[in-house]
Amino acid sequence: MSGHDHSDHDHPHDHPHAHSHDEPRWKHDGVRVITGDKLDPNTAQTPGMFRQAAINHARVGAQKIWAGTVSIQPNAKTGVHHHGELESVIYVVRGKARMRWGERLEFVAEAGPGDFTYVPPFVPHQEINANPDEPLECVLVRSDNEAVVVNITDVDPVEAPEAVYWVDPIHKHP
Template sequence: MNHENDPRAPHDHTDAPRWKHDGVQVIKGDRLDSNTPQTPGMFRQAAINHARVGAQKIWAGTVRIEPNAKTGVHHHGALESVIFVIRGRARMRWGEHLEFVAEAEPGDFIFVPPYVPHQEINADPGQPLECVLVRSDNEAVVVNITDVEPVEKPEEVYWIDPIHKHP
């Protein structure tokens, strides 16, 4: 019987040196990786993925959307996504023609099912929208959709990061 994934299985402490180096890892908030697929209007950074920590089944990071910015229409393939709003007000539009809309505020969770075309919008003109993002695989899949006309056009899209400054 394989006890590898059984939480009740006894732990062999001869693995302690492996656990010391391959066990729990803390990723500092100022050490996130911006080398991720991007969607116009938002800035994603990876904290947890295969390349950084060896994650096999999840991807986690942050996303920032500047005031009044609206992303392009996109989906994340077969991945499920969970967005936790930390600061600001999120407006999500989704559907074949982005005909559905909902808003979320700090403390709210947003679930985005696989293949759902959507658009993230910062609904607060006074502050950036900051969120934590978790996906069901270790790849940050982003499929930008150009043949869906957004209901809320991304006319104020700024890609702001350490390299690209606000105009």
């Protein structure tokens, strides 16, 4: 325990941009908790796929990130694409995710519960639910509120997405 008490009643802090009539916004709209039962399904939905926003501009005023959950049906795969300048982080809660990437999707990695996957900007990739029997449940965080998807049509994916497409508001049906 530190000896310094941060409570405001002991000593007022000087906030150069704060005036009594113009208090900083965080005094009324600071840290936000979005509970699991309050996620926003008010986004494009597709049978077999369920996406919910937790943190975005509309919900909390986020300027630079988007976060939410995504549930992908068994064997679903995206086509080959990249997300422009966006960075993405995928945390697997349940199931098995397979990522393929590279100019010819020559690289592959799998992630299971508790694993994080980082997708850098402009990397051509394909996202796959590697389990034929159970959904893939993930938390997705990306570095911008605007969804960016650039579909790449001149690459034959190693795993052709012919069975079930991974479709959501970011990954449109090819």
